Amino acid sequence: MGIRKCAAALFLLAVGACNESEVPAEQRVVGGDPERGRAIIDTVECGVCHIIPGVAGAHGIVGPSLEKFGHRQLVGGVAPNHPAILTRWVKDAPEIAPNTGMPSLPLTEDEARHVAAYLYTLR
Ligand code: HEC
Numbered sequence: 001m002g003i004r005k006c007a008a009a010l011f012l013l014a015v016g017a018c019n020e021s022e023v024p025a026e027q028r029v030v031g032g033d034p035e036r037g038r039a040i041i042d043t044v045e046c047g048v049c050h051i052i053p054g055v056a057g058a059h060g061i062v063g064p065s066l067e068k069f070g071h072r073q074l075v076g077g078v079a080p081n082h083p084a085i086l087t088r089w090v091k092d093a094p095e096i097a098p099n100t101g102m103p104s105l106p107l108t109e110d111e112a113r114h115v116a117a118y119l120y121t122l123r
Contacts (some may be wrong), residue, residue: 007097019053020036021029023120027070029083031110032117040111050100053122086116 038055041047047058051065072081076097079085088095091112093102107115 023070023123027081027083027120029087029113029117029120032083032087032113034114034118034121037114037116037118040107044107044115045106046105046115047111054118066119066122068122069119070121076102081117083120087112088116088118090119100106 041055047055047060049060052058053067075081075089078097092104092107093100093108
């Protein structure tokens, strides 16, 4: 490969990598702070049931791994993966899917938004 072609390929790779890690507009959670979300996930111990990249000790296998969750089309396989739905799901999954194995969790509306914001960074 010529040096110019090679540089072009590297450039495309870099752009691709940036797009990979950036949360797209339709997944921005208004008022959600991913770093606070990560801390809340740690405190509430979502990791007892889920593998969650970036959260120490989150190796649970009761629920699905949340690796690359930002790319998931559906939440719990039943509802579109949109910020408003995910925010409801993380605090009260049975409200959306009555037969789900995921319990309601003691999160405030704000905390749920932070948690959702963190999950969308998983790409
Ligand atoms: C007692 C175990 C348990 C705990 C604790 C738990 N979950 Fe879940 N979670 C599940 C199970 C089981 C599912 C699969 C539910 C289904 O498909 O109906 C699930 C599904 C999910 C999904 C949808 C995943 C997908 O691929 O569609 C998300 C997102 C999620 N949980 C986030 C969380 C977060 C965030 C917390 C902590 C605030 C949490 N969970 C705590 C058991 C748990």
